[in-house]
Amino acid sequence: MQKFKNSFFYVGVIGGFTALMYWIVLLGAKLEQGRNIVIPDTGRTQWQEFLDSLIHNLEHPLAILLAQIVTIIFVARFFGWICKKIGQPTVIGEIIAGIVLGPSLIGMYFPEFFATLFPAASLGNLQFLSQIGLILFMFVIGMELDLKVLKNKAHEAVVISHASIIIPFALGMGLAYFIYQSFAPTSVQFTSFALFLGIAMSITAFPVLARIVQERGLHKTRLGTVVITCAAADDITAWCLLAAVIAIVKAGSFVSALYIIALAAVYVLLMIKVVRPFLTRIGNLHQTKESLSKPIVAIFFLTLIISSYATEVIGIHALFGAFMAGAIMPENIKFRNIFIEKVEDVALVLLLPLFFVFTGLRTEIGLLNDPYLWKVTGLIILVAVVGKFIGSAIAAKFVGQNWKDSLTIGALMNTRGLMELVVLNIGYDLGVLTPEIFAMMVIMALVTTFMTGPALDLINWAFKSKQQEIPQEISQINKFKVLVSFGNPERGKSLLRLANSFIKKLNGNAAVTAMHLSPTNELNHYNVAEYEKESFTPIIEESENLNQKITTLFKASNDIDSDITEVANKGDYDLLLVGLGQSIFEGSLLGKILGFTTRFINPEKLLNQVTGKESLFENSPFDERTKNIISKSKVPVGILIDKDFSSAETVFIPVFSENDTFLIQFAQKLINNSESQITILDVAGQIKNNPELKEKVRAIEQKAPNHINLLNERIIDKEFLVSQHLMIVSIESWKKLVDSKSLWLSDIPSTLILKESN
Incomplete structure (x- = not known):
């Protein structure tokens, strides 16, 4: 009865008030009498009017911006995925995506499409949003810096870091001497041009370096600690130098720049001595997500915005203010993790790709249409590599590192990535870099980032040092070995109970390894240890309840399914146990359509379909990751539906x-x-x-x-x-x-x- 009662009430209210509104419209029409209201007659049909309205809406600045964002995210994720598959940082793919969408490819071969998607009038909005993304990103970079590490290991790291800055800086200025007359803008002083070339040569991409260290399992080693500390010291020093360089370029001379530098010094002291203690007090009182109310969050974001505004007004760029705001955040690790989680996804997934594409729109590789220009590009790359790679390696060797670790530090410090693009865009905006030099330097950033992985592999091969990703105690002969790979800790407990059912009475003749791999982009060096502990605590407690000894294995991974099968195959396990994942492409019509289309844009799947290994219209009961594990694994695989x-x-x-x-x-x-x-x-x-x-x-x-x-x-x-x-x-x-x-x-x-x- 209640159901009918509600229905009658609903119909009565909707019908009654609809009739009331219609009656009001009729009465209102009488009020129009005596007014000179003219309805224009365009002579067009309603359908034509609708089409005109639709075209007008498509050309609206907001519609264009949203279309640009959708396109950019899709293309950036696609190229990032390709780079991930070949073992390269996703940032390289995102940079390439920007170049592909820019005048170097799409603009050259599909000019009409390019003009429609990226009209000149819309680039201001894109630049504005990309700058907001960079401000948030630099805020995160500042928070990820562990200043305690710098205090504890400062001496050795500072020697390596400063040597890795001053050597390429000097070489960059030397290079500027030879190319100034041919490539510097006519209105730019040599000092400004040389300083920007020097700072561009000396930068290191701290976030990319930190993720490579995690992926290669170096974060728990002494080498990993040293190189992270070096990169952190490099970041702080390089950004201070960049602020000084910007001040000099804007002021026009060293003497005039002293006023800007003095004001910047006052700003830094104010942030460290006044703002930081206040924020630390708040951080100590609010260490959990539940206690972080909206007003408290607003205080920290206001600090970020005011700091960025202050440095922009002073004349040392808003990004330095964002970096500084992140660096003075409370040192409490839990607090920083909460804020990093709040900001990182929006900055990295939504806004940062806009910066890559905006950089790509400025990068006109077509301008390098002469062999001489490519020779200059090669010279720039050579100077960058010699200065950073060799400079870091020699300094590391001087402070007592062996040759293998010294060369590894050099290879990692040579990674430039996103940070290089930030510097180049600042130089371009200030008019210090011409489009030709800008394109050459972007290519240099790509090459030096791309070469990091192969260089590390070559160093490991040359010194015959194979990384022990699989602990020795789990590579034992004559034992029934089970590898339990889990994502969700609760599912890991079920998998461990299942593994225990197969080996309970084997005593010392069985070995169980519990492995958890985490996507690299979800970790920063601040939360690795805490994340590892949280992931393994439930399964360790369960192993104690079962009286089952286990070995834990944690790794940051750029390609989880491939790494799972690699560990299983190399360890020669007798059984690999995983949980069944859920496919996002099942359960809805749109999901199935997207799942079908991904088979065409996924190169690996496309190759398998061409060679007949997979059916084009295959309807698999497993998600993509599980299918990849099944196909790549050489050992028995068990998938648990828990x-x-x-x-x-x-x-x-x-x-x-x-x-x-x-x-x-x-x-x-x-x-x-x-x-x-x-x-x-x-x-x-x-x-x-x-x-x-x-x-x-x-x-x-x-x-x-x-x-x-x-x-x-x-x-x-x-x-x-x-x-x-x-x-x-x-x-x-x-x-x-x-x-x-x-x-x-x-x-x-x-x-x-x-x-x-x-």
Whole structure:
């Protein structure tokens, strides 16, 4: 009755007030009498009027800006994904995306499309948004700097860092002497040109370097600590130098710049001595997300904005103010992590790609249309590499590092990436750099960032030092080794319970490794240790409850599925256990359309479809990551569908074909180690008609009576499935169950889907 009552009320209110509004319109029409109201007659149909309105809306500045953002994010993520697949930082792909969308490619070959998407009048809005993104990004970079590390290890790091700045700075100024007359703008003094070339040569991309250190597992080593500290010292010094250079360029002389530098010094002292203690006090009182109210968050964002505004007005650029605001944030790690999480996603995913594309729009590689210009580009790259790479390596060797570590530090410090583009854009805006030099320097930034990974690989090869990504204690012979790879810690507990069911009674003849890989872009060096602890605490507690010794393995990864299979294959594991992920492309029509189109834009999948390894219209029951793990793994893989798995007391194993008979060996392990009650469904008589398999089952029965039961029934009722703790099925049979939409699927217990080793 209540339902009808609500419906009558709804209809009455909507209908009554709609009638009232119509009556008001009729009365209002009478008020128009005596007014000279003219409705223009354009002679166009309503459809034509609609089309004109639509075209007008498409050309509106906001519509153009939104279309630009959508295009930029798609293209940037695509090229970033390609670079990730070839082992390069995603920032390289995002820079390339900017160049592709700019006049160097799209503008040259598709000028009409380029003019429509990036009209000259719209570039101001794009630049403004990209600057906001850079301000937020520099705020994050400032927060990621661990000033305590600089205090504790300052001497060695400062020597390496300052040597890696002064050497390329001097070489850059020397290079400026030779190219000033040919490439400097006519109205720019030599000093300004030389200083900007020097600072551009001496910059290091701290965020890119930190992520490479994490990906290569160096963050827990002494070398990793040294290079992170060097990069942090480099960042602080380079930005202070950049502020001074900007002041000199704007003032026109050293003497005039002293006023700007003096004002900047007052600003820095004010931030350190007045603002920082106040923010530290707030940070100590508010260390959790729950206690960070909107007014408190507003205080910190106001600090960021006011600091950026102050440095822009002083004349040393807003980005220095953003960097300084981040650096003076409370040193409390939890507090910084909360703020980094709040800002980083918006800055990195939404706004920062706009900066890359805006840089790409300025980068006209077509201007380098002469062999001489490419020779100059090569010379710039050579000076940059010699100055930074060799300078850092020699300084590191001088302070006591061995040659391998010295060269590694040199290779990492030579990474320029995004920070180089920031400096170049400032120089371009100040009119110090011509379009030709700007394009050359962007190419240099790309090359020096791209070469970091191969250079590190070459150094490791030259010194015959293979990184031990797999601890020695888990590479033992004559042990049944299980690798548990988990994302969600709670799912990790279920996977560990399952692994324990297979090896419970093997005592010292089994080894379990719990591995958690985290995407590199979700970590900063501030929260790595805390994140690792949070990830492993539940599974370590569960291992203690099970009395199961485990080895933990944590790694920042740029390609998680590939790294999982690499560890499993290199470690020669007997079983790899993972959880079943959920595909974002299933469950809706739009998702399926997007899932289908990604098969065309994913080069790896496209190659597999051309070679016949994958079907174009394949409907897989697994998400992309799980499919990649299955295809790349050479060891047996188990995918757990977790329905609060607790134990393997009762286990159901359906055998639908001859390919499923390998499951019997896993049944035997469960009986031997967990005394499981196994029910095998032999529908097609694969076991009954195979003497060898029949004998194998009989041997299990003799060793463990009443623990294994063979069924030949075709119909399994719901009560039986619900009574089981675990179902084990092969991948092929699971696909058939999903494709046929079997009634089992709604009633099955936790399920382990197994794939044989290749």
